[in-house]
Amino acid sequence: MSDEQNGSNWWIWKVFWILLGLTAFEVGLGMYKPNFLVETIFLGTKLLNHVFIILTLVKAGYIVLVFMHLGFEKSTFKWTILLPAFVLVPYLLFIILSEGAHAYLML
Amino acid sequence: MADTLIQNDMNAPAWKGGDVPYKASYGKMMMWFFLITDTLTFSAFLAAYGFSRFKFEDIWPVPEDVFTHFPFLHGEHPLLFVALMTFILIMSSVTMVLAVNYGHKKEKNKVIMWLSFTIIGGFMFLASQAWEWGHFIHGDSGGVQLKNTEVVHVYNDNRRSSIYDIMGVDSHDGAHHHFELNDFQEKFSSNSDLYIRLANRTFLNHDESINYLNTNANQVLLGANLKNNEYGHALFADYFFFITGFHGFHVFSGVVLLIILLINTIKGTYERRGHYEMVEKIGLYWHFVDLVWVFVFTFFYLV
Numbered sequence: 001m002s003d004e005q006n007g008s009n010w011w012i013w014k015v016f017w018i019l020l021g022l023t024a025f026e027v028g029l030g031m032y033k034p035n036f037l038v039e040t041i042f043l044g045t046k047l048l049n050h051v052f053i054i055l056t057l058v059k060a061g062y063i064v065l066v067f068m069h070l071g072f073e074k075s076t077f078k079w080t081i082l083l084p085a086f087v088l089v090p091y092l093l094f095i096i097l098s099e100g101a102h103a104y105l106m107l
Numbered sequence: 108m109a110d111t112l113i114q115n116d117m118n119a120p121a122w123k124g125g126d127v128p129y130k131a132s133y134g135k136m137m138m139w140f141f142l143i144t145d146t147l148t149f150s151a152f153l154a155a156y157g158f159s160r161f162k163f164e165d166i167w168p169v170p171e172d173v174f175t176h177f178p179f180l181h182g183e184h185p186l187l188f189v190a191l192m193t194f195i196l197i198m199s200s201v202t203m204v205l206a207v208n209y210g211h212k213k214e215k216n217k218v219i220m221w222l223s224f225t226i227i228g229g230f231m232f233l234a235s236q237a238w239e240w241g242h243f244i245h246g247d248s249g250g251v252q253l254k255n256t257e258v259v260h261v262y263n264d265n266r267r268s269s270i271y272d273i274m275g276v277d278s279h280d281g282a283h284h285h286f287e288l289n290d291f292q293e294k295f296s297s298n299s300d301l302y303i304r305l306a307n308r309t310f311l312n313h314d315e316s317i318n319y320l321n322t323n324a325n326q327v328l329l330g331a332n333l334k335n336n337e338y339g340h341a342l343f344a345d346y347f348f349f350i351t352g353f354h355g356f357h358v359f360s361g362v363v364l365l366i367i368l369l370i371n372t373i374k375g376t377y378e379r380r381g382h383y384e385m386v387e388k389i390g391l392y393w394h395f396v397d398l399v400w401v402f403v404f405t406f407f408y409l410v
Binding site: 009012013015016019020023024026027030031045049052053056059060063064067068069073074076077080081084085088089092093096097099100101103104107 | 128129130131136139142143146147150151154155157158159160161162163164171185186187190193194197198200201203204205208387390391394395397398401402404405408409410
Protein backbone atom coordinates (compact mmCIF):
# COMPACT_ATOMS: atom_id res chain seq x y z
CA MET A 1 0.00 0.00 0.00
CA SER A 2 2.74 2.45 0.90
CA ASP A 3 4.31 1.86 -2.50
CA GLU A 4 1.10 2.94 -4.15
CA GLN A 5 1.07 6.14 -2.18
CA ASN A 6 4.65 7.10 -2.94
CA GLY A 7 3.97 6.63 -6.63
CA SER A 8 6.01 3.56 -7.38
CA ASN A 9 4.36 0.80 -9.35
CA TRP A 10 7.02 -1.91 -9.25
CA TRP A 11 4.53 -4.17 -7.41
CA ILE A 12 2.35 -4.33 -10.53
CA TRP A 13 5.27 -5.54 -12.63
CA LYS A 14 6.34 -7.98 -9.93
CA VAL A 15 2.92 -9.67 -10.09
CA PHE A 16 3.08 -9.60 -13.89
CA TRP A 17 6.40 -11.50 -13.88
CA ILE A 18 5.05 -14.01 -11.35
CA LEU A 19 1.96 -14.67 -13.50
CA LEU A 20 4.04 -14.91 -16.66
CA GLY A 21 6.56 -17.24 -15.02
CA LEU A 22 3.84 -19.53 -13.66
CA THR A 23 2.12 -19.68 -17.08
CA ALA A 24 5.42 -20.44 -18.83
CA PHE A 25 6.12 -23.16 -16.26
CA GLU A 26 2.65 -24.68 -16.85
CA VAL A 27 3.12 -24.66 -20.62
CA GLY A 28 6.56 -26.25 -20.20
CA LEU A 29 5.09 -28.99 -18.02
CA GLY A 30 2.28 -29.50 -20.54
CA MET A 31 4.79 -29.89 -23.38
CA TYR A 32 7.35 -32.14 -21.72
CA LYS A 33 5.10 -34.06 -19.28
CA PRO A 34 7.59 -35.50 -16.75
CA ASN A 35 6.97 -39.24 -16.44
CA PHE A 36 6.54 -39.47 -12.68
CA LEU A 37 3.87 -36.71 -12.77
CA VAL A 38 1.92 -38.46 -15.54
CA GLU A 39 2.15 -41.97 -14.12
CA THR A 40 1.31 -41.17 -10.52
CA ILE A 41 -2.45 -41.20 -10.05
CA PHE A 42 -3.85 -39.29 -7.08
CA LEU A 43 -7.55 -38.73 -6.28
CA GLY A 44 -8.63 -40.17 -9.64
CA THR A 45 -6.40 -38.06 -11.88
CA LYS A 46 -2.74 -37.58 -12.81
CA LEU A 47 -0.45 -35.83 -10.35
CA LEU A 48 0.36 -33.45 -13.23
CA ASN A 49 -3.25 -32.23 -13.23
CA HIS A 50 -3.04 -31.50 -9.50
CA VAL A 51 0.11 -29.44 -10.16
CA PHE A 52 -1.77 -27.51 -12.88
CA ILE A 53 -4.73 -26.86 -10.58
CA ILE A 54 -2.54 -25.67 -7.69
CA LEU A 55 -0.55 -23.33 -9.97
CA THR A 56 -3.83 -22.01 -11.41
CA LEU A 57 -5.16 -21.26 -7.93
CA VAL A 58 -1.91 -19.42 -7.10
CA LYS A 59 -2.32 -17.31 -10.26
CA ALA A 60 -5.99 -16.68 -9.41
CA GLY A 61 -4.92 -15.59 -5.90
CA TYR A 62 -2.50 -12.99 -7.28
CA ILE A 63 -5.08 -11.65 -9.74
CA VAL A 64 -7.87 -11.38 -7.15
CA LEU A 65 -5.85 -10.17 -4.16
CA VAL A 66 -3.43 -7.78 -5.90
CA PHE A 67 -4.80 -6.80 -9.33
CA MET A 68 -8.40 -6.66 -8.12
CA HIS A 69 -7.19 -5.12 -4.87
CA LEU A 70 -9.30 -7.44 -2.71
CA GLY A 71 -6.34 -8.18 -0.43
CA PHE A 72 -6.32 -4.52 0.62
CA GLU A 73 -10.06 -4.20 1.24
CA LYS A 74 -11.59 -4.42 4.70
CA SER A 75 -11.45 -8.06 5.79
CA THR A 76 -15.23 -8.34 6.33
CA PHE A 77 -15.73 -7.21 2.73
CA LYS A 78 -13.02 -9.56 1.48
CA TRP A 79 -14.65 -12.58 3.11
CA THR A 80 -18.13 -11.56 1.96
CA ILE A 81 -16.79 -11.91 -1.58
CA LEU A 82 -14.60 -14.98 -1.10
CA LEU A 83 -16.70 -17.22 1.14
CA PRO A 84 -19.59 -17.92 -1.27
CA ALA A 85 -17.04 -19.05 -3.87
CA PHE A 86 -15.01 -21.07 -1.35
CA VAL A 87 -18.13 -22.89 -0.12
CA LEU A 88 -20.24 -23.28 -3.27
CA VAL A 89 -17.64 -24.03 -5.93
CA PRO A 90 -15.96 -27.02 -4.19
CA TYR A 91 -19.42 -28.31 -3.29
CA LEU A 92 -20.59 -28.05 -6.92
CA LEU A 93 -17.41 -29.72 -8.18
CA PHE A 94 -17.65 -32.53 -5.65
CA ILE A 95 -21.27 -33.32 -6.54
CA ILE A 96 -20.93 -33.00 -10.32
CA LEU A 97 -17.56 -34.68 -10.79
CA SER A 98 -18.27 -37.66 -8.54
CA GLU A 99 -21.58 -38.02 -10.38
CA GLY A 100 -19.67 -38.00 -13.70
CA ALA A 101 -17.33 -40.76 -12.52
CA HIS A 102 -20.38 -42.73 -11.31
CA ALA A 103 -22.13 -42.28 -14.67
CA TYR A 104 -18.99 -43.56 -16.42
CA LEU A 105 -19.08 -46.76 -14.37
CA MET A 106 -22.84 -47.33 -14.50
CA LEU A 107 -24.11 -46.22 -17.92
CA MET B 108 -6.67 5.20 -0.02
CA ALA B 109 -9.93 3.42 -0.68
CA ASP B 110 -11.50 5.81 1.84
CA THR B 111 -11.08 8.74 -0.53
CA LEU B 112 -13.37 7.06 -3.04
CA ILE B 113 -16.34 6.62 -0.77
CA GLN B 114 -19.10 8.94 -1.85
CA ASN B 115 -21.37 8.43 1.15
CA ASP B 116 -21.46 11.23 3.69
CA MET B 117 -19.55 9.77 6.62
CA ASN B 118 -20.98 12.30 9.06
CA ALA B 119 -24.60 11.50 8.27
CA PRO B 120 -26.55 9.38 10.76
CA ALA B 121 -26.55 5.62 10.18
CA TRP B 122 -30.02 5.50 8.63
CA LYS B 123 -29.09 8.17 6.10
CA GLY B 124 -26.13 6.24 4.69
CA GLY B 125 -23.59 7.34 7.27
CA ASP B 126 -22.56 3.80 8.09
CA VAL B 127 -20.16 2.34 5.57
CA PRO B 128 -19.24 -0.98 7.18
CA TYR B 129 -17.32 -2.34 4.21
CA LYS B 130 -15.47 0.92 3.48
CA ALA B 131 -16.30 0.41 -0.19
CA SER B 132 -18.57 2.49 -2.36
CA TYR B 133 -21.96 1.21 -3.51
CA GLY B 134 -20.87 0.86 -7.15
CA LYS B 135 -17.72 -1.06 -6.38
CA MET B 136 -19.54 -3.41 -4.02
CA MET B 137 -22.24 -4.12 -6.61
CA MET B 138 -19.59 -4.86 -9.24
CA TRP B 139 -18.09 -7.40 -6.83
CA PHE B 140 -21.49 -8.97 -6.17
CA PHE B 141 -22.07 -9.27 -9.92
CA LEU B 142 -18.65 -10.91 -10.25
CA ILE B 143 -19.57 -13.50 -7.60
CA THR B 144 -22.64 -14.51 -9.61
CA ASP B 145 -20.55 -14.67 -12.76
CA THR B 146 -17.97 -16.80 -10.93
CA LEU B 147 -20.70 -19.28 -10.09
CA THR B 148 -21.95 -19.29 -13.69
CA PHE B 149 -18.51 -20.09 -15.09
CA SER B 150 -17.94 -22.66 -12.32
CA ALA B 151 -21.13 -24.40 -13.40
CA PHE B 152 -19.98 -24.46 -17.04
CA LEU B 153 -16.58 -25.86 -16.17
CA ALA B 154 -18.11 -28.36 -13.75
CA ALA B 155 -20.48 -29.51 -16.52
CA TYR B 156 -17.46 -29.90 -18.80
CA GLY B 157 -15.80 -31.95 -16.05
CA PHE B 158 -18.91 -34.13 -15.73
CA SER B 159 -18.92 -35.01 -19.43
CA ARG B 160 -15.19 -35.57 -19.41
CA PHE B 161 -15.41 -38.00 -16.50
CA LYS B 162 -18.46 -39.67 -18.03
CA PHE B 163 -16.72 -40.25 -21.38
CA GLU B 164 -13.27 -40.59 -19.86
CA ASP B 165 -11.98 -43.28 -22.24
CA ILE B 166 -13.11 -41.64 -25.51
CA TRP B 167 -12.73 -37.90 -24.72
CA PRO B 168 -10.33 -36.13 -27.12
CA VAL B 169 -6.93 -35.17 -25.69
CA PRO B 170 -6.65 -31.36 -25.96
CA GLU B 171 -3.01 -31.50 -27.04
CA ASP B 172 -4.08 -33.54 -30.10
CA VAL B 173 -6.59 -30.83 -30.98
CA PHE B 174 -4.94 -27.45 -30.39
CA THR B 175 -1.61 -27.96 -32.10
CA HIS B 176 -1.23 -25.13 -34.59
CA PHE B 177 0.25 -21.67 -34.62
CA PRO B 178 -0.42 -19.05 -37.32
CA PHE B 179 2.25 -19.02 -40.08
CA LEU B 180 4.21 -21.87 -38.46
CA HIS B 181 4.26 -25.38 -39.88
CA GLY B 182 4.29 -28.54 -37.82
CA GLU B 183 2.79 -29.23 -34.43
CA HIS B 184 3.11 -26.76 -31.58
CA PRO B 185 0.67 -27.87 -28.90
CA LEU B 186 -0.23 -25.19 -26.32
CA LEU B 187 1.91 -22.49 -27.90
CA PHE B 188 -0.95 -20.45 -29.33
CA VAL B 189 -3.10 -20.54 -26.19
CA ALA B 190 0.00 -19.64 -24.20
CA LEU B 191 0.28 -16.54 -26.39
CA MET B 192 -3.41 -15.73 -25.82
CA THR B 193 -2.86 -16.06 -22.07
CA PHE B 194 0.14 -13.74 -22.31
CA ILE B 195 -1.93 -11.15 -24.21
CA LEU B 196 -4.67 -11.22 -21.57
CA ILE B 197 -2.27 -11.03 -18.59
CA MET B 198 -0.49 -8.16 -20.31
CA SER B 199 -3.75 -6.27 -20.82
CA SER B 200 -4.58 -6.90 -17.15
CA VAL B 201 -1.30 -5.22 -16.19
CA THR B 202 -2.01 -2.17 -18.36
CA MET B 203 -5.46 -2.01 -16.71
CA VAL B 204 -3.92 -1.98 -13.20
CA LEU B 205 -1.63 0.82 -14.35
CA ALA B 206 -4.64 2.78 -15.66
CA VAL B 207 -6.43 2.33 -12.30
CA ASN B 208 -3.25 3.32 -10.49
CA TYR B 209 -2.88 6.58 -12.44
CA GLY B 210 -6.62 7.16 -12.01
CA HIS B 211 -6.08 7.29 -8.25
CA LYS B 212 -3.44 9.96 -8.83
CA LYS B 213 -5.80 11.78 -11.23
CA GLU B 214 -3.21 11.80 -14.01
CA LYS B 215 -5.60 11.98 -16.95
CA ASN B 216 -3.10 11.55 -19.79
CA LYS B 217 -1.55 8.43 -18.31
CA VAL B 218 -5.00 6.93 -17.71
CA ILE B 219 -5.78 7.57 -21.39
CA MET B 220 -2.50 5.96 -22.48
CA TRP B 221 -2.85 2.78 -20.39
CA LEU B 222 -6.56 2.40 -21.19
CA SER B 223 -5.69 2.53 -24.89
CA PHE B 224 -3.10 -0.22 -24.44
CA THR B 225 -5.70 -2.30 -22.59
CA ILE B 226 -8.19 -1.89 -25.44
CA ILE B 227 -5.52 -2.94 -27.96
CA GLY B 228 -4.80 -6.03 -25.82
CA GLY B 229 -8.53 -6.84 -25.78
CA PHE B 230 -8.76 -6.63 -29.57
CA MET B 231 -5.63 -8.76 -29.95
CA PHE B 232 -7.18 -11.43 -27.74
CA LEU B 233 -10.45 -11.36 -29.71
CA ALA B 234 -8.53 -11.65 -32.99
CA SER B 235 -6.57 -14.63 -31.62
CA GLN B 236 -9.79 -16.27 -30.54
CA ALA B 237 -11.30 -15.71 -33.99
CA TRP B 238 -8.28 -17.47 -35.51
CA GLU B 239 -8.56 -20.28 -32.97
CA TRP B 240 -12.27 -20.78 -33.73
CA GLY B 241 -11.64 -20.62 -37.46
CA HIS B 242 -8.98 -23.28 -37.19
CA PHE B 243 -11.14 -25.45 -34.93
CA ILE B 244 -14.13 -25.23 -37.30
CA HIS B 245 -12.06 -25.87 -40.42
CA GLY B 246 -10.44 -28.87 -38.77
CA ASP B 247 -7.01 -30.36 -39.02
CA SER B 248 -6.54 -33.93 -40.19
CA GLY B 249 -10.13 -35.18 -40.32
CA GLY B 250 -11.64 -38.25 -38.66
CA VAL B 251 -13.97 -41.13 -39.38
CA GLN B 252 -17.24 -41.27 -37.50
CA LEU B 253 -18.54 -44.70 -36.55
CA LYS B 254 -22.17 -45.79 -36.50
CA ASN B 255 -22.14 -45.44 -32.70
CA THR B 256 -20.93 -41.78 -33.20
CA GLU B 257 -17.42 -42.42 -31.81
CA VAL B 258 -14.61 -40.93 -33.93
CA VAL B 259 -11.49 -42.81 -35.03
CA HIS B 260 -8.34 -41.31 -36.56
CA VAL B 261 -5.91 -42.45 -39.24
CA TYR B 262 -2.29 -43.02 -38.21
CA ASN B 263 0.90 -43.66 -40.11
CA ASP B 264 4.15 -44.53 -38.32
CA ASN B 265 2.87 -43.39 -34.89
CA ARG B 266 1.78 -40.00 -36.20
CA ARG B 267 -1.68 -38.80 -37.07
CA SER B 268 -2.17 -38.84 -40.81
CA SER B 269 -4.30 -36.25 -42.57
CA ILE B 270 -7.30 -37.55 -44.49
CA TYR B 271 -6.80 -34.65 -46.92
CA ASP B 272 -3.33 -36.02 -47.78
CA ILE B 273 -4.69 -39.52 -48.22
CA MET B 274 -7.33 -38.19 -50.63
CA GLY B 275 -4.67 -36.10 -52.41
CA VAL B 276 -6.33 -32.76 -51.65
CA ASP B 277 -4.83 -29.56 -50.21
CA SER B 278 -6.76 -28.87 -47.00
CA HIS B 279 -6.23 -25.10 -47.23
CA ASP B 280 -7.09 -24.46 -50.88
CA GLY B 281 -10.16 -22.54 -49.81
CA ALA B 282 -12.67 -24.99 -51.25
CA HIS B 283 -15.28 -26.75 -49.14
CA HIS B 284 -14.34 -30.42 -49.06
CA HIS B 285 -16.44 -33.48 -48.62
CA PHE B 286 -15.19 -37.05 -48.93
CA GLU B 287 -17.40 -40.06 -49.57
CA LEU B 288 -16.77 -42.93 -47.19
CA ASN B 289 -16.32 -45.43 -50.06
CA ASP B 290 -13.63 -43.31 -51.77
CA PHE B 291 -11.80 -42.91 -48.48
CA GLN B 292 -11.93 -46.64 -47.69
CA GLU B 293 -10.56 -47.43 -51.16
CA LYS B 294 -7.55 -45.12 -50.68
CA PHE B 295 -7.06 -46.34 -47.14
CA SER B 296 -7.00 -50.00 -48.20
CA SER B 297 -4.48 -49.37 -50.95
CA ASN B 298 -1.86 -47.85 -48.61
CA SER B 299 -0.59 -50.58 -46.28
CA ASP B 300 1.24 -48.06 -44.02
CA LEU B 301 -2.07 -46.69 -42.72
CA TYR B 302 -3.88 -47.94 -39.67
CA ILE B 303 -6.47 -46.46 -37.29
CA ARG B 304 -6.56 -45.39 -33.69
CA LEU B 305 -9.88 -46.09 -31.97
CA ALA B 306 -11.63 -43.51 -29.81
CA ASN B 307 -10.28 -45.21 -26.67
CA ARG B 308 -6.70 -44.67 -27.98
CA THR B 309 -5.94 -48.29 -28.86
CA PHE B 310 -4.46 -49.10 -32.27
CA LEU B 311 -5.45 -51.67 -34.89
CA ASN B 312 -3.11 -52.95 -37.60
CA HIS B 313 -3.78 -52.24 -41.29
CA ASP B 314 -5.88 -55.35 -42.02
CA GLU B 315 -7.85 -55.13 -38.79
CA SER B 316 -8.49 -51.45 -39.61
CA ILE B 317 -9.96 -52.26 -43.02
CA ASN B 318 -12.35 -54.81 -41.52
CA TYR B 319 -13.24 -52.52 -38.65
CA LEU B 320 -14.06 -49.62 -41.00
CA ASN B 321 -16.10 -51.93 -43.27
CA THR B 322 -18.39 -52.95 -40.43
CA ASN B 323 -18.49 -49.78 -38.28
CA ALA B 324 -17.72 -46.64 -40.29
CA ASN B 325 -20.52 -44.14 -40.88
CA GLN B 326 -18.97 -41.06 -42.54
CA VAL B 327 -15.78 -39.04 -42.99
CA LEU B 328 -15.80 -35.98 -40.72
CA LEU B 329 -13.91 -32.81 -41.59
CA GLY B 330 -13.85 -29.95 -39.10
CA ALA B 331 -16.29 -29.19 -36.33
CA ASN B 332 -19.84 -27.98 -35.85
CA LEU B 333 -22.39 -28.32 -33.06
CA LYS B 334 -23.63 -31.71 -34.30
CA ASN B 335 -20.36 -33.56 -34.77
CA ASN B 336 -16.65 -32.93 -35.03
CA GLU B 337 -13.54 -34.70 -36.23
CA TYR B 338 -11.81 -34.51 -32.85
CA GLY B 339 -14.03 -36.95 -30.99
CA HIS B 340 -17.14 -36.77 -28.85
CA ALA B 341 -19.75 -34.27 -30.10
CA LEU B 342 -19.95 -32.66 -26.64
CA PHE B 343 -16.28 -31.68 -26.87
CA ALA B 344 -16.93 -29.14 -29.62
CA ASP B 345 -20.20 -28.05 -27.98
CA TYR B 346 -18.40 -27.18 -24.75
CA PHE B 347 -15.57 -25.57 -26.69
CA PHE B 348 -17.94 -23.25 -28.56
CA PHE B 349 -20.06 -22.55 -25.51
CA ILE B 350 -17.41 -21.92 -22.85
CA THR B 351 -14.79 -20.10 -24.95
CA GLY B 352 -17.64 -18.31 -26.73
CA PHE B 353 -19.19 -17.12 -23.46
CA HIS B 354 -15.77 -16.00 -22.26
CA GLY B 355 -15.12 -14.28 -25.59
CA PHE B 356 -18.45 -12.48 -25.22
CA HIS B 357 -17.25 -11.25 -21.82
CA VAL B 358 -14.03 -9.99 -23.41
CA PHE B 359 -16.05 -8.25 -26.14
CA SER B 360 -18.33 -6.60 -23.54
CA GLY B 361 -15.22 -5.57 -21.61
CA VAL B 362 -13.72 -3.93 -24.70
CA VAL B 363 -16.98 -2.02 -25.30
CA LEU B 364 -17.01 -0.82 -21.66
CA LEU B 365 -13.33 0.18 -21.93
CA ILE B 366 -14.00 2.20 -25.08
CA ILE B 367 -16.84 4.07 -23.35
CA LEU B 368 -14.51 4.59 -20.38
CA LEU B 369 -11.78 5.94 -22.65
CA ILE B 370 -14.15 8.37 -24.37
CA ASN B 371 -15.40 9.66 -21.00
CA THR B 372 -11.84 10.03 -19.71
CA ILE B 373 -10.83 12.02 -22.79
CA LYS B 374 -13.94 14.20 -22.41
CA GLY B 375 -12.90 14.87 -18.81
CA THR B 376 -16.05 13.39 -17.22
CA TYR B 377 -14.11 11.82 -14.35
CA GLU B 378 -11.90 14.83 -13.84
CA ARG B 379 -15.03 16.94 -13.30
CA ARG B 380 -16.50 14.25 -11.05
CA GLY B 381 -13.38 14.51 -8.91
CA HIS B 382 -12.48 10.82 -8.92
CA TYR B 383 -11.71 7.99 -11.35
CA GLU B 384 -13.68 5.29 -9.54
CA MET B 385 -15.32 4.19 -12.79
CA VAL B 386 -11.88 3.11 -14.06
CA GLU B 387 -11.54 0.96 -10.95
CA LYS B 388 -14.99 -0.64 -11.41
CA ILE B 389 -14.49 -1.47 -15.10
CA GLY B 390 -10.99 -2.62 -14.12
CA LEU B 391 -12.50 -5.17 -11.72
CA TYR B 392 -14.59 -6.56 -14.56
CA TRP B 393 -11.59 -6.68 -16.89
CA HIS B 394 -9.45 -8.56 -14.34
CA PHE B 395 -12.30 -10.99 -13.83
CA VAL B 396 -12.26 -11.78 -17.55
CA ASP B 397 -8.54 -12.51 -17.20
CA LEU B 398 -9.24 -14.63 -14.12
CA VAL B 399 -11.81 -16.74 -15.96
CA TRP B 400 -9.39 -17.27 -18.84
CA VAL B 401 -6.77 -18.59 -16.37
CA PHE B 402 -9.24 -21.32 -15.41
CA VAL B 403 -10.44 -21.99 -18.97
CA PHE B 404 -6.80 -22.28 -20.02
CA THR B 405 -6.13 -24.89 -17.33
CA PHE B 406 -9.27 -26.98 -17.69
CA PHE B 407 -9.70 -26.82 -21.45
CA TYR B 408 -6.13 -26.90 -22.70
CA LEU B 409 -3.80 -28.23 -19.98
CA VAL B 410 -5.66 -30.88 -17.98
